[in-house]
Amino acid sequence: MNTVTSIIDLQTTLNRWRAQGKSIGFVPTMGGLHKGHLSLIDIAKKNANKVVVSIFVNPTQFAAHEDFDTYPRTIDADLTTLSSSQTDLTFIPSASDIYPNDLAFNQDEFIHDKYLFEILCGKTRPHFFYGVLQVVRRLFDIVRPDIAVFGQKDYQQLHIIKRFTSGVKIIEAPIIRDSKGLAMSTRNQYLNENEHKIAPQLYKTLTKIAQEKLDKKSAIQQLQIHFKLDYLEILDANTLKQISNNTRKIAILCAVFLGSTRLIDNIIKG
Numbered sequence: 001m002n003t004v005t006s007i008i009d010l011q012t013t014l015n016r017w018r019a020q021g022k023s024i025g026f027v028p029t030m031g032g033l034h035k036g037h038l039s040l041i042d043i044a045k046k047n048a049n050k051v052v053v054s055i056f057v058n059p060t061q062f063a064a065h066e067d068f069d070t071y072p073r074t075i076d077a078d079l080t081t082l083s084s085s086q087t088d089l090t091f092i093p094s095a096s097d098i099y100p101n102d103l104a105f106n107q108d109e110f111i112h113d114k115y116l117f118e119i120l121c122g123k124t125r126p127h128f129f130y131g132v133l134q135v136v137r138r139l140f141d142i143v144r145p146d147i148a149v150f151g152q153k154d155y156q157q158l159h160i161i162k163r164f165t166s167g168v169k170i171i172e173a174p175i176i177r178d179s180k181g182l183a184m185s186t187r188n189q190y191l192n193e194n195e196h197k198i199a200p201q202l203y204k205t206l207t208k209i210a211q212e213k214l215d216k217k218s219a220i221q222q223l224q225i226h227f228k229l230d231y232l233e234i235l236d237a238n239t240l241k242q243i244s245n246n247t248r249k250i251a252i253l254c255a256v257f258l259g260s261t262r263l264i265d266n267i268i269k270g
């Protein structure tokens with residue numbers, strides 16, 4: 001596996017592969033890699049000849065009060081992990097290469113189409129999905145992959161990327177969980193021992209809703225025993241709007257705070 005930091009070096013390799021007729025699969029990450037990320041890489045390799053993984057902690061998706069400075073940066077461990085994965089090339093760009101001019105993102109395009117940016121996680125993190133879309137579009141422009149893999153774990157993000165990017169086939173990867181059911185996340189590193197014991201209650205509650213053993217009101221009460229609730233919503237999984245007669249798949253989506261750590265999880269039932 002090769003590692004590059006400059007766009008020129010990246011594109012030299014990509015151009016060589018393209019000239020050989022190879023297809024390019026792309027897995028964007030912020031590092032702090034875990035088995036969830038590795039599952040995306042496996043899926044990318046099944047759908048493309050070469051796999052590029054990027055590691056970039058994107059400043060534009062963090063608000064000033066959020067954890068940009070303390071977000072786990074574990075490059076050495078990540079490179080060791082990637083070297084025994086299906087990754088062919090790791091791209092670790094600098095912020096000045098990703099944003100050569102400034103960090104501003106023109107949101108005029110979404111002025112009549114803000115719904116997906118403002119619901120669920122967008123209520124608590126109004127800046128977040130604009131920052132995500134900005135960096136994904138920029139990375140797509142640089143890498144120009146044939147396919148890119150994103151996790152169902154970040155379901156709203158996946159929706160926004162599918163809707164507001166073009167030219168790249170987006171593949172959805174299932175949620176990877178630990179043995180207790182907690183969805184893997186880089187931010188799980190923030191949890192202390194006691195919080196680690198509590199955190200799996202989130203998935204347990206969502207599972208009971210999916211099994212129709214718990215209605216929304218009782219689920220909220222149960223979650224509030226363990227967590228500070230951000231939201232629990234049961235929506236149409238295809239539109240992220242209220243369930244209607246046309247709904248074929250439902251999304252049970254939740255975000256909670258456990259201490260100062262925000263956890264998100266979901267179950268899609270179709």
Ligand code: AMP
Binds near residue numbers: 029152
């Ligand atoms: P991140 O590094 O957190 O930005 O995540 C990079 C990609 O990994 C995103 O597409 C996430 O949805 C995906 N991802 C994160 N956690 C998981 C997980 N537990 N299972 C599957 N995919 C995940």
